[in-house]
Amino acid sequence: MIHADLSDRQDGWREQLWTRRLTEDRFEVTCLPFFTYGICYLDVVTLDSNHLVTAVVQKSGHRTLRVALVAEHQDRDQLHELLHGKLVEAALPHEWLQGTYLSADLPPGTDASALLEVLEAPAQAGALHWEIDA
Incomplete structure (x- = not known):
C-alpha cells in the first residue's frame, strides 16, 4: 500500500492506493483512485522513501x-x-x-x-x- 500526496488540495491530505510490487522501485496500481488525478488502474508508479508516489512511469491506457x-x-x-x-x-x-x-x-x-x-x-x-x- 502506498499514498498519493493530495496536500495541494488540503494540507496533509493523502489517498491510500493499493499496489502490486513489480520491481524494487516500481509498483502497479491495483485499485480505482477516487481523488488522485493522473493515476489510473494498472498504471506503474515510483515512490519516495515515505511511500509517496513520485511519478507515473507507465500509463496503462485505462x-x-x-x-x-x-x-x-x-x-x-x-x-x-x-x-x-x-x-x-x-x-x-x-x-x-x-x-x-x-x-x-x-x-x-x-x-x-x-x-x-x-x-x-x-x-x-x-x-x-x-x-x-x-
Missing part, C-alpha cells in the same frame, strides 16, 4: 470515471441505484465511497457514451458532478 453525488439532493439514492445498475450492466469495475463518491474503471477501448448520457441530466440538475481522468 481511464477513471469519477462521480460525486450531491449529498443533499433529493434523488441521491435513486441516482446511486441507477448508476450502480448501469455499471454492472456494462461490466465495468467500480467502487463506491460512502455511497456518494463513485470511481469506475474505463479500460482501453471502452465506449462510455451511453453511461455519460445517463449522467448529463442529473449533472445539469445539480444532482452530481462527474469527470474522466486519463
Whole structure:
C-alpha cells in the first residue's frame, strides 16, 4: 500500500492506493483512485522513501470515471441505484465511497457514451458532478 500526496488540495491530505510490487522501485496500481488525478488502474508508479508516489512511469491506457453525488439532493439514492445498475450492466469495475463518491474503471477501448448520457441530466440538475481522468 502506498499514498498519493493530495496536500495541494488540503494540507496533509493523502489517498491510500493499493499496489502490486513489480520491481524494487516500481509498483502497479491495483485499485480505482477516487481523488488522485493522473493515476489510473494498472498504471506503474515510483515512490519516495515515505511511500509517496513520485511519478507515473507507465500509463496503462485505462481511464477513471469519477462521480460525486450531491449529498443533499433529493434523488441521491435513486441516482446511486441507477448508476450502480448501469455499471454492472456494462461490466465495468467500480467502487463506491460512502455511497456518494463513485470511481469506475474505463479500460482501453471502452465506449462510455451511453453511461455519460445517463449522467448529463442529473449533472445539469445539480444532482452530481462527474469527470474522466486519463
